[in-house]
Amino acid sequence: MQLNKYTNNWYKPGSKIKILSWMVFSCIFFExxxxxPSFIKISILKMFGSKVGNSVVIKPGxxxxxPWFFEVGCNSWIGENVWIDNxxxxxxxENCCVSQGAYLLTGNHDYKSNLFDxxxxxxxxxxxxxxxxxxxxxxxxxxxxxxxxxxxSVATQDLKCSGIYQGNPAIFKKSRIYRKKTQ
Amino acid sequence: MQLNKYTNNWYKPGSKIKILSWMVFSCIFFExxxxxPSFIKISILKMFGSKVGNSVVIKPGxxxxxPWFFEVGCNSWIGENVWIDNxxxxxxxENCCVSQGAYLLTGNHDYKSNLFDxxxxxxxxxxxxxxxxxxxxxxxxxxxxxxxxxxxSVATQDLKCSGIYQGNPAIFKKSRIYRKKTQ
Amino acid sequence: MQLNKYTNNWYKPGSKIKILSWMVFSCIFFExxxxxPSFIKISILKMFGSKVGNSVVIKPGxxxxxPWFFEVGCNSWIGENVWIDNxxxxxxxENCCVSQGAYLLTGNHDYKSNLFDxxxxxxxxxxxxxxxxxxxxxxxxxxxxxxxxxxxSVATQDLKCSGIYQGNPAIFKKSRIYRKKTQ
Numbered sequence: 001m002q003l004n005k006y007t008n009n010w011y012k013p014g015s016k017i018k019i020l021s022w023m024v025f026s027c028i029f030f031e032x033x034x035x036x037p038s039f040i041k042i043s044i045l046k047m048f049g050s051k052v053g054n055s056v057v058i059k060p061g062x063x064x065x066x067p068w069f070f071e072v073g074c075n076s077w078i079g080e081n082v083w084i085d086n087x088x089x090x091x092x093x094e095n096c097c098v099s100q101g102a103y104l105l106t107g108n109h110d111y112k113s114n115l116f117d118x119x120x121x122x123x124x125x126x127x128x129x130x131x132x133x134x135x136x137x138x139x140x141x142x143x144x145x146x147x148x149x150x151x152x153s154v155a156t157q158d159l160k161c162s163g164i165y166q167g168n169p170a171i172f173k174k175s176r177i178y179r180k181k182t183q
Numbered sequence: 184m185q186l187n188k189y190t191n192n193w194y195k196p197g198s199k200i201k202i203l204s205w206m207v208f209s210c211i212f213f214e215x216x217x218x219x220p221s222f223i224k225i226s227i228l229k230m231f232g233s234k235v236g237n238s239v240v241i242k243p244g245x246x247x248x249x250p251w252f253f254e255v256g257c258n259s260w261i262g263e264n265v266w267i268d269n270x271x272x273x274x275x276x277e278n279c280c281v282s283q284g285a286y287l288l289t290g291n292h293d294y295k296s297n298l299f300d301x302x303x304x305x306x307x308x309x310x311x312x313x314x315x316x317x318x319x320x321x322x323x324x325x326x327x328x329x330x331x332x333x334x335x336s337v338a339t340q341d342l343k344c345s346g347i348y349q350g351n352p353a354i355f356k357k358s359r360i361y362r363k364k365t366q
Numbered sequence: 367m368q369l370n371k372y373t374n375n376w377y378k379p380g381s382k383i384k385i386l387s388w389m390v391f392s393c394i395f396f397e398x399x400x401x402x403p404s405f406i407k408i409s410i411l412k413m414f415g416s417k418v419g420n421s422v423v424i425k426p427g428x429x430x431x432x433p434w435f436f437e438v439g440c441n442s443w444i445g446e447n448v449w450i451d452n453x454x455x456x457x458x459x460e461n462c463c464v465s466q467g468a469y470l471l472t473g474n475h476d477y478k479s480n481l482f483d484x485x486x487x488x489x490x491x492x493x494x495x496x497x498x499x500x501x502x503x504x505x506x507x508x509x510x511x512x513x514x515x516x517x518x519s520v521a522t523q524d525l526k527c528s529g530i531y532q533g534n535p536a537i538f539k540k541s542r543i544y545r546k547k548t549q
Contacts, residue, residue, distance in 0.1 A: 001461055001496075002441065003421075003442065003443060003461045003463070004421055027399055031399065033210055033214065055187055074187070075185070075186040076186065077186060083467075085466065085499075095185055095187075097186070097292065101286065103499070103500055105517065109496070111496065111514055111530075111542055112542070112544055112545045113545060128184050130184075130292070133286070133288055133319070134319055134337075138517055151288065151319060151321055151337055151339070152319045152337040152351050154500075154517055154519075156517070164294075166351065168351055168533050168534055169532060169533070176294055176295070177295065178295055179295045216393055218389070258368070258370045278367055278369045283451065284449075284469065313367075313477060316469070316502070317502055317520075331477055333522075334502060334504055334520055334522070335520040336520075347477075349535065350533075350535070360478065361479070362478045362479060
């Protein structure tokens with residue numbers, strides 16, 4: 001590969017003014033350790049084009065690349081120090097938990113090409129899924145409804161609905177079964 | 184799971200004033216990159232209720248959730264950017280090394296319950312144990328005396344005394360044997 | 367192990383004034399989130415003794431322990447939040463990609479010794495190699511020419527040229543083969 005020949009000119013994530021404005025808001029309200037209430041952060045996200053459902057919780061230290069490529073449904077939680085590295089759409093469903101230190105990744109490179117071309121693929125977290133602390137979700141991966149990616153694991157492929165996955169690469173371990181009578 | 188029904192009202196980690204005060208001290212003296220001497224940091228930790236032995240070393244960038252749930256014995260080291268995420272007691276023994284970027288975790292959720300109840304379990308590092316750089320220790324885990332969790336590994340179960348463990352989940356690789364005549 | 371007997375007095379990475387000066391520059395220009403242009407960062411690195419080739423790209427949030435132990439060849443990229451923990455030489459070749467959140471490690475301890483002696487070993491990334499996002503390279507490891515360490519993996523041993531490795535410890539998965547006619 002010859003990185004001097006690399007170009008991602010085709011990739012236009014947004015105007016410079018929008019990106020720079022977001023960087024300022026991100027530093028003050030998102031990446032900082034200050035415990036701003038979630039409703040302030042959600043207003044800012046919406047202002048920058050995110051689709052955000054009701055009752056979303058966003059903890060401090062969260063890093064979102066481009067909020068206009070971010071969607072999150074009702075009641076979902078984005079934990080402390082989560083890194084949403086969304087060069088393209090990252091869509092988090094309803095009632096999802098993205099635990100502290102998790103990393104969601106959308107950018108890859110074509111390592112078979114001498115030009116190391118940028119490849120971007122969306123990430124989808126379906127409803128009621130849980131990405132564990134320090135876990136990583138790779139580009140193009142869908143975390144199925146109710147699926148769990150356990151602590152520190154790396155999802156390189158889709159996780160089936162209600163599956164519990166572990167390891168790097170994360171493999172299926174068992175099914176998630178709800179207890180009866182959980183109120 | 185329905186996160187709008189989630190409640191952790193039973194969990195009372197401390198008064199708001201104590202938690203806010205700690206956040207200020209943590210930002211200035213612990214999470215910052217400034218190389219404050221360990222004795223200052225230890226005095227602050229004790230002021231907030233930590234039990235700290237003699238000659239403990241605490242590097243910059245360390246993040247401790249609630250110092251009143253933190254114990255560390257004589258001569259132990261807490262490395263750069265270590266994250267002590269102690270919703271309940273994390274107890275580090277004597278002569279332990281917690282290397283840079285390690286993450287000690289005490290909070291979990293009951294994924295079999297529709298309510299996703301918070302579960303907290305203490306973490307114990309017994310004397311002379313070593314948690315390697317970027318490694319993760321899960322809730323409820325005890326790292327046995329002299330055991331080693333290698334770089335980037337994830338301890339999901341107890342590590343036996345003097346065992347060396349690796350991977351995610353970390354599995355036993357070999358025993359730690361001290362050389363004779365090491366003075 | 368008895369950490370009160372630990373000494374690394376033999377280890378002299380540089381004068382205190384040099385180390386402190388670097389800490390200031392590092393905070394302002396490297397570890398900060400501010401998008402300083404790469405040429406400013408490269409000038410600073412050279413001022414502190416790094417060997418830096420042409421057209422190197424250094425993203426924000428990069429943490430370099432001691433720049434005088436750092437070499438990087440033409441066209442290489444150092445991604446966001448990369449941690450170059452170089453107690454001794456870390457040498458990155460030409461046309462290399464060190465992706466965001468990667469961690470390059472040079473320090474270890476002799477766990478068979480009661481004194482827990484510091485062990486430092488250089489890390490080498492040969493030309494056209496790629497260390498994936500959130501991946502870790504252990505002390506003494508050489509990443510062979512064109513080799514790839516995949517996302518979140520931990521290289522504990524040398525990677526062969528053009529090999530693709532994954533897991534913790536990272537194991538060989540397949541060979542990297544360039545497509546024909548990639549211009």
